[in-house]
Structures are given as structure tokens and as C-alpha cells.
Amino acid sequence: MKILAIETSCDETAISIVEAKGGLTKPVFSVLTQLVSSQIELHREFGGVVPMLAKREHGKNLVPLLIEALNSTSKNPVKLADGLATGQARKLEKILEREPELRTAFFDQIVDIPAPKIDAIAVTSGPGLEPALWVGINFAQALSLLWDIPVVPTNHLEGHLIAPLLNKKVIKISFPAVGVIISGGHTELVLVKKWRDYQAIGHTRDDAVGEAFDKVARLLDLPYPGGPEISKLAEIGKKRDEIKLPRPMLHSGDFDFSFSGLKTAVLYLIKKLGDLSSEQKASIAKEFEDAAAEVVVAKTMSAAKKYGTKSIIVGGGVIANRAIREAFTKTVTNTDQKILLILPDQNLTGDNATMIAGAGYLKLTVKAKLPTIGKIKADGNLKLGN
Numbered sequence: 001m002k003i004l005a006i007e008t009s010c011d012e013t014a015i016s017i018v019e020a021k022g023g024l025t026k027p028v029f030s031v032l033t034q035l036v037s038s039q040i041e042l043h044r045e046f047g048g049v050v051p052m053l054a055k056r057e058h059g060k061n062l063v064p065l066l067i068e069a070l071n072s073t074s075k076n077p078v079k080l081a082d083g084l085a086t087g088q089a090r091k092l093e094k095i096l097e098r099e100p101e102l103r104t105a106f107f108d109q110i111v112d113i114p115a116p117k118i119d120a121i122a123v124t125s126g127p128g129l130e131p132a133l134w135v136g137i138n139f140a141q142a143l144s145l146l147w148d149i150p151v152v153p154t155n156h157l158e159g160h161l162i163a164p165l166l167n168k169k170v171i172k173i174s175f176p177a178v179g180v181i182i183s184g185g186h187t188e189l190v191l192v193k194k195w196r197d198y199q200a201i202g203h204t205r206d207d208a209v210g211e212a213f214d215k216v217a218r219l220l221d222l223p224y225p226g227g228p229e230i231s232k233l234a235e236i237g238k239k240r241d242e243i244k245l246p247r248p249m250l251h252s253g254d255f256d257f258s259f260s261g262l263k264t265a266v267l268y269l270i271k272k273l274g275d276l277s278s279e280q281k282a283s284i285a286k287e288f289e290d291a292a293a294e295v296v297v298a299k300t301m302s303a304a305k306k307y308g309t310k311s312i313i314v315g316g317g318v319i320a321n322r323a324i325r326e327a328f329t330k331t332v333t334n335t336d337q338k339i340l341l342i343l344p345d346q347n348l349t350g351d352n353a354t355m356i357a358g359a360g361y362l363k364l365t366v367k368a369k370l371p372t373i374g375k376i377k378a379d380g381n382l383k384l385g386n
Contacts, residue, residue: 001364002032004069004143005357006062008136009156010185011039011049012350013061017070018166023365024195027167027358033072034347034354044224048214055131056101060310062139063105079270083222088145092184095142095374099135105323106142115147122353122360125153125381127185133378141373152360152368153376157181157384159355161317162195164342166358171342174192174310180301181384182296184210184227189255189303190385192313195362197202200384201303202255209292210318212259215255216266216288220281230285231321237278243269247298255303262291285304287315293327301331304339311340312367320349 007014014037019030026099038055043049092111092347096103121139132358144151148283161179163338165171179190179198189202207215211226219224222233245265248258266288273280305313312332325343332341348354 001119001356001361003120003122003152003360004116004149005122005154005353005360006136007124007156007351008058008062008132008352009124009126009157010351011043011054011057011130012037012352013037013065014351014353014356015062015065016353016357017069017073018354018358018361020361024362027162027195027361027365028164029354029361031166031354033069034352035065035069036352037065037366041226043256045110047218047224049129051129052133055135056131057134057193058132059099059102059107061239062102062135063109067109067113070113074116092142092147094144095138095179099138102135102139106139106287110143111146115149118147118149118237119363120150120152120360122152122356123153123376124156124159124356127156128378128380130378130380132379137376137378141376145373150370150371151376152363153368154356154359154363155382155384156356157186157382158198158359158362160186161192161286161313161384162358162362163315163344163348163352163355164313166344166348172338172341173313173340175304176307177288177302177311177313178307178309180296180312180314181316182209182314182318184208184214184225184318185315187257187296188384191303191307191309196366199307199370202257202299202381202383204257204259204262206258207263209238209257209259209296210316212263212292213318214315215263216285219263219266219270220276227318227321230289231323233282233363234289234323237284239284239286240280240283242273243283243287244279245269245287247295250295250298254342255299256326257295257299259292262288289323293321293324296324297327297331300328301335304337311342312339313342315344315349315355317350319343320346
């Protein structure tokens with residue numbers, strides 16, 4: 001099965017084409033093309049993502065990315081078809097009426113492209129920034145109408161869970177497994193009973209771990225996005241007696257997280273120390289990173305022990321962090337429990353459309369009922385699991 005996937009949940013415009021097979025028991029994915037257009041430079045001056053600016057940029061980026069994706073997976077460049085029926089044109093206008101820039105590019109460059117050999121179009125319907133989500137959803141619905149290809153609304157969080165399996169051979173996962181999603185907007189622990197059957201067992205009560213990285217980076221006068229900057233600084237940081245931070249909820253007895261207090265502890269520490277030397281900044285970055293890693297890994301291992309799981313699946317942008325990857329690997333290697341740790345490739349940690357193709361395939365394999373064109377809704381607070 002060949003899937004075209006579209007991701008616009010935040011500030012990355014992404015399109016991928018993926019071949020999938022194996023069903024729920026042995027899913028295997030081959031990435032034919034993976035394209036991402038980042039908006040980091042545009043949002044940097046604001047210190048974070050501006051939803052309406054993200055929406056505008058998605059409208060600009062989707063059409064050229066799609067054409068590039070189609071050209072890269074075809075022996076011949078895309079060729080023009082015979083034109084568009086009047087009734088179909090009106091329906092397309094209606095779908096794209098709230099995306100003026102995208103609508104213009106769609107009618108100028110897409111409507112005359114014949115339907116590619118694609119079995120389904122997967123698109124992120126949530127969670128995320130709703131103005132941004134709508135751009136991708138409307139684009140997918142327009143393509144569906146134009147090419148008569150079904151659309152699969154897909155959960156972004158399920159995408160992060162399946163991401164570690166992409167671009168790999170068959171991985172034998174023992175279920176139930178513990179799934180960990182750590183990103184700028186989410187810190188979630190999920191019991192994966194099997195693919196498409198999830199139970200939420202823990203979440204952040206305030207800031208997500210990636211959000212805490214960004215906020216601490218601002219306290220240290222580091223540029224946006226803060227996660228990579230904290231990581232670089234932490235690599236040269238050394239332990240210092242005067243720099244100690246708490247491990248929030250480490251012994252709370254549940255699987256929830258709280259990172260707002262850790263950020264606040266950094267704020268108070270900076271006020272206490274006064275003007276920081278470069279060495280002190282590096283030490284704070286290291287201590288913060290160590291604290292976050294310790295809590296996330298410890299909670300995950302506790303969940304694995306409680307539920308007797310043999311597999312841990314980690315996804316999300318924060319698992320790109322070297323120290324956190326190493327903390328997971330070292331802890332799992334040294335535990336008495338025999339556990340398979342599955343981490344995504346670095347290029348699949350952040351938001352990307354390849355993981356959306358994977359999640360869309362899982363949904364198709366259970367023959368989930370798909371909504372008709374015009375009925376897909378953006379859900380900025382979409383959950384994963386019950």
C-alpha cells in the first residue's frame with residue numbers, strides 16, 4: 001500500500017510518500033520520499049510559534065512540496081491531464097475557500113496533474129495548532145476530491161509512537177509495551193496493548209518537557225528553539241556544588257509529570273547566583289537536562305515494571321536529545337528486566353509526514369470508517385488512548 005502523508009500540526013510543513021505492508025502484526029515501512037519545510041527562522045524572532053504565521057506558511061509550502069514529492073517518486077515528471085469539470089471546480093473552491101494562497105497555487109499547479117498511484121492520503125487532524133491543522137486537512141480533502149483517493153485523518157501522537165518502526169526491518173515487539181511521547185507539546189506515557197489499542201497511564205500536569213527546555217533556554221538567554229541549544233550547552237557543563245535542581249514527582253507513586261516547577265527552580269537559582277558566568281550557564285543546562293532525563297526515564301521504567309512489559313517505544317522531538325537517548329539506553333541495558341528499547345532515527349524524532357503515513361496505515365489495516373470529504377475536523381486537543 002502506498003500512502004501520501006501530510007503534516008501541518010505546528011511549524012513544520014511536511015509531505016512524505018511511504019509504502020507499507022505487514023498489517024498490525026508485522027508492519028514494515030519503506031520511505032520513498034520525505035520532505036520537511038521548517039519555519040524556525042520565521043518564528044525565532046517571536047521566541048515561539050505564532051499560529052497564524054504558521055498557517056500562512058503552510059499555505060505557501062504545501063503545493064511545491066507535493067510536486068517535489070511526486071517528481072521524486074516517479075520516473076517521469078508530473079504531466080498535465082485534460083482539465084477540470086465545472087462542478088468539481090466549484091467543490092474544490094468551497095473546500096479551499098479559507099486558504100486563499102493555497103487555493104491559488106492549487107488551481108494553478110495541481111488541478112491538471114493526473115491522479116498518482118497512491119492508495120490513500122493520510123493527514124494530521126490533531127492534536128496541534130488548529131489554524132495550522134486546517135490547512136493540511138483542507139489540502140488533503142481537495143486532493144481526495146480531485147484524485148478520488150480516500151483521506152485518513154490521523155492522530156499526531158500515534159504518529160510519534162509508530163515513528164521508531166519506520167525505515168527499519170521487522171521489529172518483534174512484545175505487547176503490551178510502554179509508549180513514551182516526549183515533545184514540545186506533549187509528555188505522555190501510554191500502555192500499548194497492541195497497535196491501535198492504547199491506554200493513557202501518565203501525562204504532564206503542566207508544561208511538556210520540550211516546552212520546559214524552551215523556557216529554560218530563554219532564562220539562559222539562548223535562542224529559540226531552546227532544546228538543541230540547551231543540549232549543546234549541557235555537553236560542556238560540569239557538576240557544581242552550588243547548582244542543584246529538584247526531580248519533580250520522581251517519587252509521586254504515579255506516572256504523571258510536572259516540569260513547570262523545574263523551570264521555576266531554574267529561575268530562582270539564576271536569581272540566587274546573580275550574573276552568570278559561561279561555566280555556570282553550562283552547568284545549569286547540564287543539571288536541568290539531567291533532571292528532566294532522570295524523571296522521564298524513571299517513570300518509564302516504573303511503568304514497564306508495573307505492567308510487566310518487555311518493550312519500550314519512545315517517540316517525539318525531545319528524544320533527539322543525546323543525553324536523554326543515552327539515559328534510556330544505559331538504564332535499559334543495566335536493568336534486570338529483559339526489555340527491548342525502540343528509538344526513532346534522528347530524522348524521525350521531530351514532526352514529519354512519514355510518521356503520519358505510518359499511523360494512517362495502522363488505521364487502514366483495522367478498516368476504520370473514514371469520513372467523507374468535508375467532514376474531517378481539526379482537533380487541537382485530540383487524545384491518544386482512553
